[in-house]
Amino acid sequence: MSPMLEVRDLEVAYGKITAVKGISFSVDEGQVVTLIGTNGAGKTTTLRTISGLLRPAAGSITFQGKRIDEVPAHDIVTLGLAHSPEGRRIFPRMTVEENLLLGAFARNDKEIRTDLQAAYDLFPILGERSQQPAGTFSGGEQQMLAMGRAMMSRPKLLMLDEPSMGLSPLMMKRIMSTVDTLRSQGTTILLVEQNAQAALKLADKGYVLEVGKIVLEGTGKELLTSDDVRKAYLGED
Amino acid sequence: MDTFAQQLVNGLTLGSLYALIAVGYTVVYGIVQLINFAHGEVFMIGAFGALSTYLLLFQGQTSLWILPVMIIGAVIASVATAVIMERVAYRPLRGAPRLAPLITAIGISVFLQEFVRLFYDKIPGTNFPSAKQRIPFPRIEGVTGTAFEAGGVVVQKSALFTIGCLIMCAALLWYFINRTKLGHAMQAVSQDPDTARLMGINVDRIIVVAFALGAALAAIAGVAQGLQNANINFKIGFTAGLKAFTAAVLGGIGNIQGAVVGGLVLGVVEALATQYVPGQFGGSAWKDVWAFALLIIVLVFRPQGLLGAKVVDRA
Numbered sequence: 001m002s003p004m005l006e007v008r009d010l011e012v013a014y015g016k017i018t019a020v021k022g023i024s025f026s027v028d029e030g031q032v033v034t035l036i037g038t039n040g041a042g043k044t045t046t047l048r049t050i051s052g053l054l055r056p057a058a059g060s061i062t063f064q065g066k067r068i069d070e071v072p073a074h075d076i077v078t079l080g081l082a083h084s085p086e087g088r089r090i091f092p093r094m095t096v097e098e099n100l101l102l103g104a105f106a107r108n109d110k111e112i113r114t115d116l117q118a119a120y121d122l123f124p125i126l127g128e129r130s131q132q133p134a135g136t137f138s139g140g141e142q143q144m145l146a147m148g149r150a151m152m153s154r155p156k157l158l159m160l161d162e163p164s165m166g167l168s169p170l171m172m173k174r175i176m177s178t179v180d181t182l183r184s185q186g187t188t189i190l191l192v193e194q195n196a197q198a199a200l201k202l203a204d205k206g207y208v209l210e211v212g213k214i215v216l217e218g219t220g221k222e223l224l225t226s227d228d229v230r231k232a233y234l235g236e237d
Numbered sequence: 238m239d240t241f242a243q244q245l246v247n248g249l250t251l252g253s254l255y256a257l258i259a260v261g262y263t264v265v266y267g268i269v270q271l272i273n274f275a276h277g278e279v280f281m282i283g284a285f286g287a288l289s290t291y292l293l294l295f296q297g298q299t300s301l302w303i304l305p306v307m308i309i310g311a312v313i314a315s316v317a318t319a320v321i322m323e324r325v326a327y328r329p330l331r332g333a334p335r336l337a338p339l340i341t342a343i344g345i346s347v348f349l350q351e352f353v354r355l356f357y358d359k360i361p362g363t364n365f366p367s368a369k370q371r372i373p374f375p376r377i378e379g380v381t382g383t384a385f386e387a388g389g390v391v392v393q394k395s396a397l398f399t400i401g402c403l404i405m406c407a408a409l410l411w412y413f414i415n416r417t418k419l420g421h422a423m424q425a426v427s428q429d430p431d432t433a434r435l436m437g438i439n440v441d442r443i444i445v446v447a448f449a450l451g452a453a454l455a456a457i458a459g460v461a462q463g464l465q466n467a468n469i470n471f472k473i474g475f476t477a478g479l480k481a482f483t484a485a486v487l488g489g490i491g492n493i494q495g496a497v498v499g500g501l502v503l504g505v506v507e508a509l510a511t512q513y514v515p516g517q518f519g520g521s522a523w524k525d526v527w528a529f530a531l532l533i534i535v536l537v538f539r540p541q542g543l544l545g546a547k548v549v550d551r552a
Contacts, residue, residue, distance in 0.1 A: 003403070053431055073434040082435075089432040091425050102425050105418070106437030 002065060004029045005050070005081075005157055010059035012042070012049050019045040021212035022059065027157065027190050027205075028178035032183050034191040034220070036200040036233060041111035043192040044086050046209075047159050050190075052076045063157070066102040082155035086162050086192075088146040092135025096126050099134050099145055103152030111150055112152070122178065140171035140203045147178065151187075158182065159190045164198060176202060196233035200224045208233075239389035244508040250396040250465070251505020253403035257458035258481030259488070259496035260410065261451025267427040267491040268447040270335070274342035275322060277478015278349035279315045279452045283459025284374070284469045285353060286314025291375045292365060301379040304460075311456035312351050318349070319452035320445055326439070346353045346474075354472040374463035381464060399461040406454050407497055414493065419446065427491070476525075483532045489542025498544055 003026035012020040020042040027033045035043045048054045050061055052073035061069040062161055063081055071079070082103075091099050100119055104112045120127030123144040129137075143163055150158055160179065164172040176198050183189055183202075193199035200206050204221035208229060216228060223229045261276045288308025295303045330338045357368035366372050384394040414420040425433040426443045434440055444510055462477065463469050481501065488499025510527035511520060518526075535543065 051435055053434060074437050074438075074439045077435065077437040085432060085435060089429055091428045091432070093428055094421070094424055098421055098424075100416075102421060102433075102436045102438075105422060148435075 003027055004064060005173070005190065006060075006062045007046070008060045008062070010049065010061065011057045012045050012054055013057045016152050018057070019212055020049070023209070023212070023214045024059075025207050025214065025217070027188060028158075029046075029188050030183070030186070031204040032179065032189045032191060032202050034193055034203040034206045035209055036193055036196040036199055036206060036223075038194065039235075040211065041209035042212040043209055044161055045166040047083060047085075047161050047190070047192055050076075050159065051081070074106075077153050080154070080156035081159070082150040082157070083159045084146045084150040084161065084163065086165070088139070088142045089093075090134040090137070090142050090145050090149070093133060095131050096134050096137075096145060099149050100126070101176075103149035106153060109154045114161065115152055115154065119151060122151070122181070123148055139166050140168065140174070142176055143167065144178075147175070151182070155187060157188045157190060159192070160194045162194060163191070164193065164195045172198060196229065197224070200229075238510060238519065241509075242388070242390045242392050244512045245505060246392055246396060248505030248508030249501060250393075250504070251508060252484075253457050253500035254461055254465075254477070254500075255398045255484040255504050256403050256497045256500025257406060257454045257461070257480045258477060259484040260406075260493060261455050262482050262485040263488070263490055263493055263496040264423075264447045264451045266485070267421065267493075268444055269327075269331075269361060270504075271327065271338050272342065272482070273322075273327075273448075273491075274339070274478070274482070275345035275349060275450075276319075276451065276455060277474035277476075278346050278483075279319050279322075279474070279480070280455040280459050280462070280477055281353065281469075281471065281474030282318050283311040283315040283351065283452075283456030284367070284454065284463045284473065285357065285459075287311040287460045287463060288372065288374060288469060289314070289365065295375075299376055299378045301377060303375075304377050304380060307377075308460050311460050312453045315452040315456035315459065316449045319448040323445060323448045328444075346478075350471050350474065357471075368471045371468040371483060373468050374466070376467070377464065381467075393465070395461065395464040398464060399458075402457050402461055403497070406457060410450075410454075410493065413450075419443075421455050423447065451471045480525075480528060483528060487532055487535055489545035491543065495542055495544035499542065502527070502543070503528055503531065522543060 005027040008020050008024045010020055011018060035046065037043055045054065049056050051076050052071055056069050060067060063079060068076060068079065077189045100116055125141055126145060126148055137145060163175045167175065179189060179191065179202055191199055200220045200223050206218060206220050207214050208216040239529060258280050262273065265271060265273050274418045287307040287310055290307045322345055326341050327338055330341060353368050358365050358445065380394050380398045382393045382394055384397050414423060422438045423443055423446065425436060426440055430440050462473060484499040485496045487503055488495025507524045507528045511524045
C-alpha cells in the first residue's frame, strides 16, 4: 500500500536562503510520525509547505495518491489534511466556539454540531468556556483549542506543530496523551516537536532534521535508544 | 437651546454620512491593512450611479418607489468600481511594500475623478449632462423637503433618510459580521490571515467581500448626499472621503463600531464648532479646521482611536 503522505526531495527557500534542502519522508495511514530537530532545522517550514502556505522550490508532495504541491492553501483542508500551527494561532478576539466552528469552515454537512460536542468531550474545559474570548486562555488551553479546531475539519491526517511548546510538564503530558487518543480513534498524525523524548515515545516512525536535511530516521524506539539522538536531543552524554 | 438642538441634528446627519463612508475604510483596512484612498471616489460614483439610473429610467418622475431602484443602481456602480479596482490595481501589489498600494490608491482616486469629469456625458447610448458642472440631483417625494419643525428645530426629510440608512446599515452589518459564516471568516482573516487559510478560507475572496461591503455602504451614502445637497459633482468624493477617513481613524481604524462612532462624533463636533466657536475662527469657513484639530488631539492622547481594537492576544 502506498503511504498516505509522501514528501519527496522537497526543497523550500525564503528568497536566497534555502530552509529545507531536499528531504524525503512518508506517513502511513494510522501512524504517528514525528519530525524532530532543533530550532531552524526546517520542521515548521516543511509543515507550512505541505499546507500550501509556502510553495516548494523543488520536489513533490503527494497526499492519498494526489499531488498537492500546487493546490491553494484554502483547498488543502478539504482534502482531509488539517494543520495546527506553531504558536497555536487561535483567533484571539473570537469565542472558543467560534474558533472551533471556523475549523469546520470548509464543511457543509449536518454533523458539525456533533463534532463540536466531540471536541468538548475531548477537552471539557472548552465546553465550559465556550463563550469566552479565546485570547484570554492560558497557553495549554489555547493548545487544546488549536487541536480541537483542527479536528473540526474531520482530518484524515492531522499535522501538529510543536504542541508542547511553552507548556507545563503536566499540560504537556495531557496533550501527548490526547495525540495518542486521536491516533487510536483513527486519525493519522504528523507531529513536529522539539521535545524529542515525548514525541519519540509516541511515534511509530521518526525523522531527525538538522539545518534542512534529514540526518537520521528510524522507528520511535530505535531513535530513542540511538546514541546520536541521545547526545544531541535528549541532553545526555 | 434651539440652536444647540438644531446643530445637533445637523451634526448627526453629517456624521451619519461620514459613518457610512468610514465603514468602508475600516473594513478594508482591517482585512488588508490598506488605506484605500480611492474610497471617496467609490462614494462619488455611487451618487452618479443613482443619478444615471434616474436619468435612464425615470426622468421627470418624483414618486418614492423610484428611490430603492436608484439605490440599487448606486450600489451596482460602486461595488463594480471597488471590485474592479481591487482586482486590477491592488491584488497585483499584494506582498509589495506598503507604500506601493498607497500611492496606487491616490492614483486611482485621481483617475476616477477625471474619468467621471471628462466622460460622463460621453457614455454611449445615454444623454447624460456634462459632469464638468454641478448636476442637479433628482427630487424624490418623501425624502426631500422639511419633515417637521419642533420648537424652532427644522428637520429635513433627507436628514431622516440619512440617519435611517446608517441605523439600518449598522444593524445589518453587525448581523453579518457576528452571526454569519462569511462574517466569521472575515473576522478570522483580519486577525490572522495565514491561519484563516488553514481553516479553508479563501482570503482573496474575503478581500473582495470587504471591498464590496464598504462600496455598498458608500453607495447608499452617495444617494443620501445627493438628496441632501440637491446636486452632485465629480469632486464630492474628495472632501467626504478625507472626512470619513478621519472618522475611521478617530474611532480606531480597523474597528467597525469605531467607524460609526467616529463619524457621528466628527459630524457633531463640526456642526457645533460652526455655531459656537466665537469670532473670526467660528462659522462654517473654519469647520474643517476644527474637524482635523479633533483628529490631531485624539491621535496625540489616544493614538489607537476612541474605540481602538482591544488587544487580548497572548499567543
